[in-house]
Each structure stands twice: as structure tokens, then as C-alpha cells.
Amino acid sequence: xxxxxxxxxxxxxxxxxxxxxxxxxxxxxxxxxxxxxxxxxxxxxxxxxxxxxxxxxxxxxxxxxxxxxxxxxxxxxxxxxxxxxxxxxxxxxxxxxxxxxxxxxxxxxxxxxxxxxxxxxxxxxxxxxxxxxxxxxxxxxxxxxxxxxxxxxxxxxxxxxxxxxxxxxxxxxxxxxxxxxxxxxxxxxxxxxxxxxxxxxxxxxxxxxxxxxxxxxxxxxxxxxxxxxxxxxxxxxxxxxxxxxxxxxxxxxxxxxxxxxxxxxxxxxxxxxxxxxxxxxxxxxxxxxxxxxxxxxxxxxxxxxxxxxxxxxxxxxxxxxxxxxxxxxxxxxxxxxxxxxxxxxxxxxxxxxxxxxxxxxxxxxxxxxxxxxxxxxxxxxxxxxxxxxxxxxxxxxxxxxxxxxxxxxxxxxxxxxxxxxxxxxxxxxxxxxxxxxxxxxxxxxxxxxxxxxxxxxxxxxxxxxxxxxx
Amino acid sequence: xxxxxxxxxxxxxxxxxxxxxxxxxxxxxxxxxxxxxxxxxxxxxxxxxxxxxxxxxxxxxxxxxxxxxxxxxxxxxxxxxxxxxxxxxxxxxxxxxxxxxxxxxxxxxxxxxxxxxxxxxxxxxxxxxxxxxxxxxxxxxxxxxxxxxxxxxxxxxxxxxxxxxxxxxxxxxxxxxxxxxxxxxxxxxxxxxxxxxxxxxxxxxxxxxxxxxxxxxxxxxxxxxxxxxxxxxxxxxxxxxxxxxxxxxxxxxxxxxxxxxxxxxxxxxxxxxxxxxxxxxxxxxxxxxxxxxxxxxxxxxxxxxxxxxxxxxxxxxxxxxxxxxxxxxxxxxxxxxxxxxxxxxxxxxxxxxxxxxxxxxxxxxxxxxxxxxxxxxxxxxxxxxxxxxxxxxxxxxxxxxxxxxxxxxxxxxxxxxxxxxxxxxxxxxxxxxxxxxxxxxxxxxxxxxxxxxxxxxxxxxxxxxxxxxx
Numbered sequence: 001x002x003x004x005x006x007x008x009x010x011x012x013x014x015x016x017x018x019x020x021x022x023x024x025x026x027x028x029x030x031x032x033x034x035x036x037x038x039x040x041x042x043x044x045x046x047x048x049x050x051x052x053x054x055x056x057x058x059x060x061x062x063x064x065x066x067x068x069x070x071x072x073x074x075x076x077x078x079x080x081x082x083x084x085x086x087x088x089x090x091x092x093x094x095x096x097x098x099x100x101x102x103x104x105x106x107x108x109x110x111x112x113x114x115x116x117x118x119x120x121x122x123x124x125x126x127x128x129x130x131x132x133x134x135x136x137x138x139x140x141x142x143x144x145x146x147x148x149x150x151x152x153x154x155x156x157x158x159x160x161x162x163x164x165x166x167x168x169x170x171x172x173x174x175x176x177x178x179x180x181x182x183x184x185x186x187x188x189x190x191x192x193x194x195x196x197x198x199x200x201x202x203x204x205x206x207x208x209x210x211x212x213x214x215x216x217x218x219x220x221x222x223x224x225x226x227x228x229x230x231x232x233x234x235x236x237x238x239x240x241x242x243x244x245x246x247x248x249x250x251x252x253x254x255x256x257x258x259x260x261x262x263x264x265x266x267x268x269x270x271x272x273x274x275x276x277x278x279x280x281x282x283x284x285x286x287x288x289x290x291x292x293x294x295x296x297x298x299x300x301x302x303x304x305x306x307x308x309x310x311x312x313x314x315x316x317x318x319x320x321x322x323x324x325x326x327x328x329x330x331x332x333x334x335x336x337x338x339x340x341x342x343x344x345x346x347x348x349x350x351x352x353x354x355x356x357x358x359x360x361x362x363x364x365x366x367x368x369x370x371x372x373x374x375x376x377x378x379x380x381x382x383x384x385x386x387x388x389x390x391x392x393x394x395x396x397x398x399x400x401x402x403x404x405x406x407x408x409x410x411x412x413x414x415x416x417x418x419x420x421x422x423x424x425x426x427x428x429x430x431x432x433x434x435x436x437x438x439x440x441x442x443x444x445x446x447x448x449x450x451x452x453x454x455x456x457x458x459x460x461x462x463x464x465x466x467x468x469x470x
Numbered sequence: 471x472x473x474x475x476x477x478x479x480x481x482x483x484x485x486x487x488x489x490x491x492x493x494x495x496x497x498x499x500x501x502x503x504x505x506x507x508x509x510x511x512x513x514x515x516x517x518x519x520x521x522x523x524x525x526x527x528x529x530x531x532x533x534x535x536x537x538x539x540x541x542x543x544x545x546x547x548x549x550x551x552x553x554x555x556x557x558x559x560x561x562x563x564x565x566x567x568x569x570x571x572x573x574x575x576x577x578x579x580x581x582x583x584x585x586x587x588x589x590x591x592x593x594x595x596x597x598x599x600x601x602x603x604x605x606x607x608x609x610x611x612x613x614x615x616x617x618x619x620x621x622x623x624x625x626x627x628x629x630x631x632x633x634x635x636x637x638x639x640x641x642x643x644x645x646x647x648x649x650x651x652x653x654x655x656x657x658x659x660x661x662x663x664x665x666x667x668x669x670x671x672x673x674x675x676x677x678x679x680x681x682x683x684x685x686x687x688x689x690x691x692x693x694x695x696x697x698x699x700x701x702x703x704x705x706x707x708x709x710x711x712x713x714x715x716x717x718x719x720x721x722x723x724x725x726x727x728x729x730x731x732x733x734x735x736x737x738x739x740x741x742x743x744x745x746x747x748x749x750x751x752x753x754x755x756x757x758x759x760x761x762x763x764x765x766x767x768x769x770x771x772x773x774x775x776x777x778x779x780x781x782x783x784x785x786x787x788x789x790x791x792x793x794x795x796x797x798x799x800x801x802x803x804x805x806x807x808x809x810x811x812x813x814x815x816x817x818x819x820x821x822x823x824x825x826x827x828x829x830x831x832x833x834x835x836x837x838x839x840x841x842x843x844x845x846x847x848x849x850x851x852x853x854x855x856x857x858x859x860x861x862x863x864x865x866x867x868x869x870x871x872x873x874x875x876x877x878x879x880x881x882x883x884x885x886x887x888x889x890x891x892x893x894x895x896x897x898x899x900x901x902x903x904x905x906x907x908x909x910x911x912x913x914x915x916x917x918x919x920x921x922x923x924x925x926x927x928x929x930x931x932x933x934x935x936x937x938x939x940x
Contacts, residue, residue: 113828114724115720115723115724115826115827115828116723116826116827116828117723138726159669160669160673162667166666166667167666171667173673173676174644183915183919185915187915189913189915189916189919190913190916191916191919193824193893194826194891195824195825195826195856195857195858195891195892195893195896196636196637196824196827196855196856196857196858197632197636197641197824197853197856197857197858197893197896197897198824198893198895198896199629199630199680199893199895199896199897199898199899199900200893200894200895200900200904200907200908200911200912201900201908201911201912201916201917201920201938201939202677202680202681202685202920202923202938203630203643203673203676203677203679203680204916204919204920206643206673206676206677207672207673207676207677207923209673210669210672210673211672215672226728227726227727227728228726250585253585253586253587254584254585256608256697256698257697258696258697295766295769296765296766296768296769297767297768297769298766298767298768299765299766299767299769354663354665354666354667354668355665356585356586356664356665357585357586357666358585358586383667385666386665386666386667387665387666387667388665388666388667421664421665422663422665423663423665423667423668423669423670424670425668425669425670426665426667426668426669427667427669428669429669430669430670430671434670437670438670438671441670441671442670442671443659443660445653445655445657445659446659446660446661446671446674447671449653449659449661449674449926449927450671450672450674452926452927452929453672453677453923453926453927455926456919456922456923456925456926457919457922457923459922468671468672469671
């Protein structure tokens with residue numbers, strides 16, 4: 001069997017022969033027909049460029065991943081790693097002539113150790129599946145991106161994914177102890193440790209986490225776990241402006257209380273969810289804040305009272321501790337459904353800026369002004385407690401002019417976030433959509449440090465080329 | 471003024487003229503007479519090699535640090551950064567012909583922000599001084615190495631220092647948000663962010679933390695803070711063997727309780743402290759465990775009861791919750807005094823291995839066997855709750871044969887720790903003393919990744935040469 005396909009990268013002949021790779025892998029590992037590969041050609045960043053890949057590889061072992069990377073190095077073919085494709089920045093978008101490596105066949109929870117409080121997993125394990133598996137041992141894996149029912153730990157590691165409980169418990173990277181990785185030179189290595197502490201050499205684990213496949217392909221992840229935590233209290237606040245809600249977020253921080261969730265939804269999100277699913281949520285306000293508190297026993301109640309007081313002090317039109325668990329769950333379900341509910345209105349360009357907590361109100365005001373200036377609909381959901389805002393720019397399907405205006409709004413939000421002392425991406429990653437933002441955020445000398453590290457670890461330039469920094 | 475001094479590194483002439491550096495710095499910044507420079511020639515790793523430096527620089531600003539590094543790059547002169555000199559691995563040991571950069575004149579707490587819960591400090595700030603400064607705002611900087619009354623935040627960052635509360639709250643790196651750094655090419659840059667989250671580019675902050683001055687000179691640190699925490703409960707357990715104490719540590723982990731401290735001291739430490747200071751501590755046992763628990767209110771009491779039960783279940787000869795705060799403080803004072811108390815008996819070679827919590831008992835047994843085999847006195851203190859053991863090998867002053875036996879014991883402990891799935895350094899760093907251990911721990915391909923990154927960020931090879939990895 002000989003497969004030949006045009007190549008856009010590296011190989012000077014312009015053509016590359018896949019047969020020598022096919023021969024080294026079990027039958028069925030490689031997909032090459034466009035009907036099959038199209039499904040792997042991009043993540044959810046549909047505004048970012050992508051191309052059909054040369055092939056899609058679905059390895060079942062770390063050694064097969066190594067085989068693929070070595071072949072790609074030898075043939076100067078780009079490698080694009082892919083989890084569940086739920087990314088929002090284009091990090092998994094395929095490039096012409098490249099090989100997409102999907103980890104769908106590497107989805108085992110290999111080990112759970114309740115004494116060391118760690119788990120060893122393959123990259124294709126779905127986030128919620130890991131959470132369920134460790135819960136059986138009385139353990140908890142905190143990182144909880146909104147995509148947790150679908151996204152994989154490998155993808156979470158690639159983007160250093162955040163989530164709802166990060167405001168108290170940190171992000172994916174805070175839970176990664178060790179990685180098995182295929183390097184840019186085709187070596188299969190382990191970095192990190194299984195001990196609680198360790199400083200033997202550079203922190204290569206943290207360097208790889210969030211590197212979006214540009215410094216290595218992760219083939220196994222050792223994650224740190226926590227003991228199961230107490231039940232949460234919920235506090236809801238209604239506000240008649242986004243700015244008032246933003247001020248309440250700063251008031252919570254000032255009170256010295258650390259909630260286990262502090263989420264914001266605006267009226268557009270509530271309306272879209274109510275129009276789609278009947279969750280019975282009162283939406284007669286401009287924004288709601290949803291706080292959760294998980295201090296044990298009386299301490300949790302005291303935390304909830306402190307947050308309630310902060311909401312009321314910041315001018316909430318209504319605020320209450322939820323006594324009804326199903327009502328609280330409905331509120332958080334609405335937060336999770338906001339993105340798909342808004343997508344029903346048209347293509348959504350998703351922002352992901354993060355600003356200091358004290359600047360949330362100012363940033364929300366700026367987003368509203370930007371929406372007016374560019375005549376676009378911008379809905380807001382936010383991990384408000386850590387200043388991570390997701391303005392969602394929605395354009396009517398097929399309206400090319402609106403799309404141009406949306407792009408201008410997207411760019412202006414980035415400028416405003418940087419002016420607030422923020423970052424262009426809080427948790428989604430740079431991928432393709434935030435490359436210009438990255439260049440705006442980082443001084444050239446720091447970009448040069450990125451390039452130097454990338455050249456050092458990917459000397460052949462095959463690892464997810466074109467992503468993050470070029 | 472012209473100063474010429476032999477150079478052991480780089481400059482092919484073998485001589486270098488300091489005058490061009492003197493001219494660029496305020497008077498008094500450089501020390502060159504051996505009587506002055508000798509005090510800066512090594513840290514507390516007196517067993518590791520060191521040499522008198524060409525000069526000691528005491529810059530007062532980041533720009534002066536940049537001036538020094540640029541001069542060193544131009545003249546191929548090694549730069550050795552130094553905090554308080556309390557390091558235990560030789561990371562700050564001077565090299566012949568090099569310039570030691572001491573941060574003693576850069577010791578300001580520049581900013582404390584209670585809303586964003588962060589502080590910005592110069593590298594020369596002493597750990598306890600930072601803790602005191604933020605406590606005035608109701609905030610807490612957790613990392614608490616035993617050296618906290620003397621060691622600096624810059625030094626803590628260089629080694630990614632641990633401490634007593636790390637078992638619950640993590641290490642220095644978990645609290646570093648951003649760094650200002652002079653790079654190996656003499657650029658003054660900022661990496662990291664002031665926001666709670668951020669994934670714009672590679673995690674250069676984590677790469678620099680723990681790199682022991684080999685990837686850049688840190689000139690400012692932005693640290694994350696926590697709200698002040700509740701008062702701690704103390705639980706003490708006495709054990710008639712080190713192994714029994716080690717088993718109690720695993721029992722605490724199995725119980726799902728996370729103490730805010732879980733420290734071990736053996737009989738040698740208790741005796742040495744009692745002989746030196748009269749702290750009135752009962753020492754009729756082979757080992758004691760000191761646990762602290764800081765859950766709020768009733769939760770903290772329940773945690774203390776769980777630890778007490780774990781101690782008793784593992785065979786403690788006596789265990790109790792301390793009702794007397796001064797008694798509890800005396801116990802922790804003894805832990806802090808153990809190292810200087812033992813130093814009175816002779817030179818101490820300090821180990822710093824870290825093993826999985828379930829292997830603490832086995833590792834302590836192995837250390838005892840190694841002491842017997844090599845006929846050396848080994849005392850044990852440990853951050854037992856995270857498996858971080860500090861076997862302290864003590865030799866009579868001037869006994870060269872004992873020194874050789876001590877070195878063999880040191881090497882054997884490393885071998886045993888690796889066999890237990892551990893690491894050669896939990897919190898002290900590689901410096902010079904653990905270079906061979908690092909080579910034993912890391913596969914060659916991972917060492918090559920270290921070298922590639924080091925070459926990428928220190929292309930002229932001037933940053934703390936000879937340390938960590940060569």
C-alpha cells in the first residue's frame with residue numbers, strides 16, 4: 001500500500017510517502033480518507049484557520065506515539081496532538097500535510113493510589129470519568145472546566161485548563177505531578193515525580209503543561225488528588241448592572257473569604273438558557289453572581305454569610321443563601337448551558353481575558369462599551385472570582401459584516417484587558433486565536449525566550465507548528 | 471583604578487579588568503579584597519567545593535544587576551547569585567574568577583495588595599519579614615523553610631524552598647505569580663502575571679523557580695498570599711522506633727486528613743536539643759511526631775482527633791492533643807533547633823531525599839541500616855507528612871576517615887531513596903552536592919532536555935556555571 005499526499009511543510013519534494021509509517025503501526029491506526037479525517041481537522045475555534053491533515057493517527061500505546069513522532073521528524077511532517085477537540089483557541093486545528101494524533105484509544109485510568117493521593121491516567125481519559133473513578137476512593141480531582149463531560153485530561157494538560165472551582169483550588173497545572181512525554185527528538189521520557197515534593201532539576205512538568213503540544217506529546221499523566229470535600233453552600237445575588245456585579249466580586253475578595261466558586265452570568269445568557277431549557281430561573285436582572293462555599297460545618301455557613309453580606313453591600317437587588325440544593329444545581333446548570341444556548345443564536349467568538357479582581361467591574365463596563373461601539377451582541381459569562389471573563393461575541397449566521405465587527409470587538413477587548421493589567425488568555429490557551437494577543441502582551445525579549453526554548457526542545461520544528469508562538 | 475585578577479572561566483587571556491565594571495556602578499557596589507569577599511564565598515554546604523570570587527557585587531537596583539550581567543557576558547565571567555547564604559546544597563558557592571551577586575541591598579517589600587492578595591518584593595527580603603509585613607494586612611505567606619528567620623525570598627525562589635506547612639499548603643513555587651529577571655543575554659524582563667489565572671505562553675515562572683540561578687537572576691518577585699488562617703491544634707505522638715513513627719505517617723495519609731504540619735524528630739535530635747537548651751521536653755522514646763491541624767473550629771478538632779487515632783493505631787507509646795500552647799511551641803522550637811544543636815557535635819552532612827508517604831517507614835529503616843553499615847551517626851528530622859526526610863550525618867570534627875564514611879552513607883541514602891520511588895532532593899536543590907544524584911535520578915534524555923534549555927536561556931554560559939547540571 002502506498003499513499004502519497006501533498007505536503008505543505010518541510011519535505012522539499014512536496015510529497016511524502018506514508019507507507020513507511022503504515023508499516024510500523026497496527027492496522028487501523030491511521031486514517032487517511034478525507035471523510036474520516038475531516039472530523040479531526042479542527043477544534044471548536046471555528047474562526048481560526050485549519051486544513052485537512054495528511055492523516056489521523058489513533059495510537060494505542062506510548063511506543064506507537066513515539067513511532068509516529070520519529071517518522072514525522074524523519075520526514076519533516078508536522079504533528080498536531082488532539083484530545084476531545086473541545087479547545088476554543090485552535091490549538092488542535094490541523095495543518096496541511098500534517099498528522100493529527102488523536103488519543104481516543106489511550107483512555108485508561110491506569111492507577112489510583114489513595115495513600116499517595118495520586119492517579120496515573122492516559123491522555124484520552126475524559127475529565128468527568130477521572131473524577132468519578134477517584135470519587136470511589138473518597139478522593140477528588142478538582143480541575144473542572146465547563147467541558148468536563150467531554151474534554152480529556154490530555155487536552156486539559158495541553159491548555160492548562162481552568163474551571164469553576166479554580167478560584168479556591170487552582171488549575172490543571174497545580175495537579176500535575178509527572179508526565180510521560182514523547183519529545184521533539186522522538187524520545188519517550190518521564191519528567192516530574194510521584195513524591196509530594198521534589199526539586200531535582202528544572203520544573204519541566206510545568207513547562208510542558210500549557211505548552212499546547214509545541215514542546216512534546218504527553219502520553220501519560222500523574223495527577224495529584226485531594227480528599228473528598230464537604231458539601232457546598234450556595235449564595236445567589238441579582239444585580240441591576242454588570243458593573244454592580246463586578247463590584248460585588250471585589251467586595252468578596254476584600255472580605256477575605258475564598259469561595260469554591262464565584263461565577264457570573266448576564267441577562268443574555270439567562271434569557272438564552274431560559275428560551276432553550278425551562279430551568280425556572282428568575283431572570284429579571286442584568287447579572288447574577290453564583291457563589292459556592294465549602295468550608296466545613298459552621299465555617300462554611302460563616303463563609304456564606306460573609307459572601308451574602310458582600311453581595312448586599314455592593315447593591316444586590318436580591319441576594320440569598322440557597323436552602324434548596326436542586327435550585328442551586330439549576331443555577332449552575334444554567335451556567336454550564338450558557339455557551340451552547342448562545343450558540344443557537346449564531347456563531348460565537350469566545351473571549352478569555354483575565355484581569356485583576358479589583359478591575360472586574362471596570363472591564364465589564366469596557367466590554368459593554370465595546371459592544372455598543374461595534375454594534376455587536378456580547379453576552380458575558382465569567383469565572384468572576386478570579387477575574388477570568390468570557391465575553392461571548394455572537395453574530396447572526398451568514399452575516400459577514402457582523403463577523404468583521406465581531407473581530408474588531410474581540411481585538412478591542414484584548415487591548416482593554418491588557419490596559420487593566422490583565423492577560424489575553426486566562427484558561428483557553430493561545431492556539432491560533434490569541435497569537436496576536438500574545439505578541440501584544442509579552443515583551444519581545446520574552447517572546448524570544450519562548451522561541452529559544454521551543455527550538456531547544458523541538459529542534460526539527462515538527463511539534464504543532466504555527467501555534468502559540470512562531 | 472584598575473583591578474586585575476586571574477579568571478578560571480571564559481576569558482582566554484586568563485586575566486580580566488574589572489575597571490570597566492567599576493566605572494558603571496555606584497562607589498561601594500563592588501567588593502574585591504579577599505577579607506570581604508571570603509564571607510560570600512559559599513553557603514552552608516561546607517562539604518561542597520568553593521573558591522574566592524573575583525568580586526562581590528551588591529547592586530541596589532535591577533538596572534545595576536543588568537549592568538553586571540551584561541559585563542559578565544561581554545567578559546565571559548561567571549555570575550553567582552546569592553541570597554542569605556543559608557542554602558544547603560552549594561548552589562551559592564562561588565567559583566574562581568566569578569562575580570557573586572548579593573541581593574542584600576535589594577530588600578524592600580515594594581507593595582502589598584489585599585484585594586488581589588499579592589505582594590511584590592525585592593529578592594533580598596527575609597522570609598519572616600515578608601510574613602510579618604503581610605500579617606499586618608490580615609494576609610499570610612505560607613512557605614516556611616526552617617531558615618525563615620534568615621533566608622531570603624530570592625533564595626527561596628532559587629531553590630523552590632519548602633518548609634513545615636508545605637504538607638498542606640505547597641512550596642515556594644506555588645506562591646510565585648511573576649518575576650522580574652535579568653536573562654542570560656542581559657535583558658531585564660518580566661514573566662508571569664498579576665492575575666489569578668493566565669496561560670499566555672509557556673510557564674517561564676515555574677521554569678525559573680528552582681533553577682538555582684542557572685537560567686536568570688531574579689530581581690523582583692510577585693507572590694500570591696492567602697487570608698490569615700485559624701489557630702492550629704497540635705498533636706504529639708511518641709514512638710519506640712523510627713519505623714513505627716513512619717507507619718503512623720502513612721496511617722495519617724490513609725485517614726484522609728491533611729495536617730498543616732507533620733514533623734518527625736528522632737532521639738538524637740531530642741537529646742542534642744535537650745543538652746543544649748533546656749526546653750523541658752520528655753525524650754524517652756526513639757522518635758516523636760508533631761502534627762498540626764488548622765481546620766476551622768470543630769473541623770480542626772475533628773482533624774486532631776483523626777490524627778490522634780492514627781498515631782495510636784500505629785502503636786504510639788504515648789499520644790495526646792496538646793492543650794498547652796506553650797508546650798506545643800516548645801516542641802516546634804525543638805524541631806527548629808535540631809540542626810544547630812546537632813552541628814555542635816561536629817560537621818553535619820545534610821540529606822534531603824523525598825519518598826512516597828507510604829515508603830517513609832521503609833526509608834527510615836534503610837537509613838538506620840546505612841548508619842550501621844558505615845559506622846556513622848545519623849540523626850533524623852523530617853517533614854514526614856510529605857515524605858521529605860533529612861537524615862543528618864554527623865562526624866567528629868577533624869576525623870577524616872569518618873568524613874569518608876559519611877560520604878558513602880550519603881551516597882547510599884540517595885540510592886535507597888531512588889529505589890523507594892523517591893527523589894534525591896525534596897527542597898534543598900541540586901547545587902553541587904546533588905549533581906551526581908541528579909544524574910542517577912534522571913534519564914540521560916531528560917538531562918539533555920535540561921542542557922538544551924540551559925543553552926537556550928544562557929547561551930554564553932555565564933549563569934552559575936557548574937551548578938545543577940553541566
